[in-house]
Amino acid sequence: MAFDIAVKRVYEVPDKADGQRVLVDRIWPRGVSKVDAALALWLKEIAPSDELRKxxxxxxxxxxEFQERYRAELDGNEAAVARLRALHGDGKVTLLYGAHDEAHNNAVALAGYLRGKG
Known part of the structure; x- marks a missing residue:
């Protein structure tokens, strides 16, 4: 079964079509309340290491190279990956991030990783 996954900035308005909303950043995004984020889970342990992020x-x-290094970290972070995959059993998962760059961020890399691992 394909991993039904989406990627979205945490600053965008939540939508019912998002399914399970999971923040995958290590640091809470500025200016967003926990209520407004409408999260199912804040899975900060799946975020890139501080060293890699910096x-x-x-x-x-x-x-x-970031994607390669992050994939290696994810391969060694089986518990967090399994926790995220468990949410998939409940339907669609939307990975949320705070970065400005919509094409080059850890949520995009994580979605690619999950899709590649089936």
Missing amino acids: WFGHEPERWA
């Missing part, structure tokens, strides 16, 4: 710095030229 190295990446949202520099698009580092994107390919």
Whole structure:
């Protein structure tokens, strides 16, 4: 069964079509209340390590290597990945992130990882 997953900025208005909303950032996004975020889960332990996040710095030229390094971290983070996959049993999952860059962020990389692992 394909992983029905979406990616969305946490600042966007929640929608019923989002399914289970999961914040995948290590740091809580500025200016968003817990009520407004409408989260099923804040899974900060699935976020990239502080070291990797700081190295990446949202520099698009580092994107390919960031994805490789983050995939390696995810391979070693089976408990957090399993917790996220368990939510999928309840239907669609929307990964939420706070970054400005909609194409180069950990939620996009995580969605790719999950889709690739089936």
